[in-house]
Every structure is written in structure tokens, then in C-alpha cells.
Amino acid sequence: MISYIRDEATNSRAGSDLILSRLLEVLLIETLRREASKLPNPGMLRGLSDPQLARAISDIHSDVRRGWTVAELAQRAGMSRSAFAKKFSAAVGLAPVEYLLRWRMAIAKDTLRHGRGSLEEIAEKVGYRSASAFSTAFSQRVGCPPSEFARMASLA
The missing domain is CATH 1.10.287 (Helix Hairpins)
Structure with a gap:
């Protein structure tokens, strides 16, 4: 080609x-x-093809720190909460809040991989109020603490 x-x-x-x-x-x-296949969720491309869902996905990506709720995202998409949640889940393959959490972890993992910032800075960057809350959420989702992830990433 x-x-x-x-x-x-x-x-x-x-x-x-x-x-x-x-x-x-x-x-x-x-x-x-x-x-x-390398995206945190390949269904994101399907979501971006729908103007209403694209608005919500864009909002999540542009302000990942914000404590988004399904109601807020639905309002921005011009839909009811239930219709938005159903349409988002069908198109993207994840519930809106799950998508937000995965996106936060993808940003955190990338930041840790490249050694950009302290744990407190990374936590704040991805919407957590404390390094402790971020570390707990990261460990639950990724399977290891952020410090261990960063160490393993530096060896790779």
C-alpha cells in the first residue's frame, strides 16, 4: 500500500x-x-463513532480527574441516565464508570512506566484524593502496588 x-x-x-x-x-x-487492540478498551472506537457517546468519552478523556457520575455524562450526552448507560455499555463493552476507571489506570500505568511524577502527583493526575486511595485502587485493578509496577516496568 x-x-x-x-x-x-x-x-x-x-x-x-x-x-x-x-x-x-x-x-x-x-x-x-x-x-x-492496544487501547485500554477497543470498544472505545465504537463509542467514538456515536456523537452522543463521543461527547461523554471526550469529556472523560479531557478531565479524567473529575469524579464523573453516569448522570453527569448522560446529561452531557443529552440522554437519560438509563438510556445512556445502556447505549454506552452496548457500544463500548463496559459501563461508563468502569471505562473511567480503566482509563485512569491506563494513564497511571503509562506515567509509572515513564517515571513521571511521585505517587501523590500521579494520584492527583488521575482523580484520586490521596496516594493511599490511588495505591489501593491500583493494586486491586492491576494486581500489584504502583511502586512494584514501576520497578517491573523499568526492568522490561
């Missing part, structure tokens, strides 16, 4: 712009498909 893109980009033939744009679209879709 890359050779087709290169060929269309370097040769000025009739329709090259149209063909090039379509090839780039296909490349983007294939990349998203491949990378979806």
Missing part, C-alpha cells in the same frame, strides 16, 4: 489527488484496526 501512495504522490496523473486521499483513508482505517 505504501508503494501505491508513494507512486500517486510523486506522479501527476488524472485523478491522483482522489486516489491518494482514498489510499490514505484506507491506511488510517487499517492503522486504527491494528492499534485498537
Whole structure:
């Protein structure tokens, strides 16, 4: 596919712009498909394809520190709480609060992997009021304390 893109980009033939744009679209879709398995939840792509759910997912991602409730997210999506929860779970494969918790842990794991910040800073970054509360939640979800996760990540 890359050779087709290169060929269309370097040769000025009739329709090259149209063909090039379509090839780039296909490349983007294939990349998203491949990378979806690396997301904290591959269903996120399905959620982002729905404008109402996309708004809620965007809100979660833009303010992960916030103590989001299903009612708040539903209101932002312009839906009732129950309809939102049902639609979110069906599209994304997780309840909204579970999605938020997984997203927080994904950010925390990435931050720990790269040694960016103290435990207190990471806890605050992902919406926990204390390092202790964060450490407990992290241990329950990941299976080891944050300090151990960071140590193992540095050895990898």
C-alpha cells in the first residue's frame, strides 16, 4: 500500500489527488484496526463513532480527574441516565464508570512506566484524593502496588 501512495504522490496523473486521499483513508482505517487492540478498551472506537457517546468519552478523556457520575455524562450526552448507560455499555463493552476507571489506570500505568511524577502527583493526575486511595485502587485493578509496577516496568 505504501508503494501505491508513494507512486500517486510523486506522479501527476488524472485523478491522483482522489486516489491518494482514498489510499490514505484506507491506511488510517487499517492503522486504527491494528492499534485498537492496544487501547485500554477497543470498544472505545465504537463509542467514538456515536456523537452522543463521543461527547461523554471526550469529556472523560479531557478531565479524567473529575469524579464523573453516569448522570453527569448522560446529561452531557443529552440522554437519560438509563438510556445512556445502556447505549454506552452496548457500544463500548463496559459501563461508563468502569471505562473511567480503566482509563485512569491506563494513564497511571503509562506515567509509572515513564517515571513521571511521585505517587501523590500521579494520584492527583488521575482523580484520586490521596496516594493511599490511588495505591489501593491500583493494586486491586492491576494486581500489584504502583511502586512494584514501576520497578517491573523499568526492568522490561
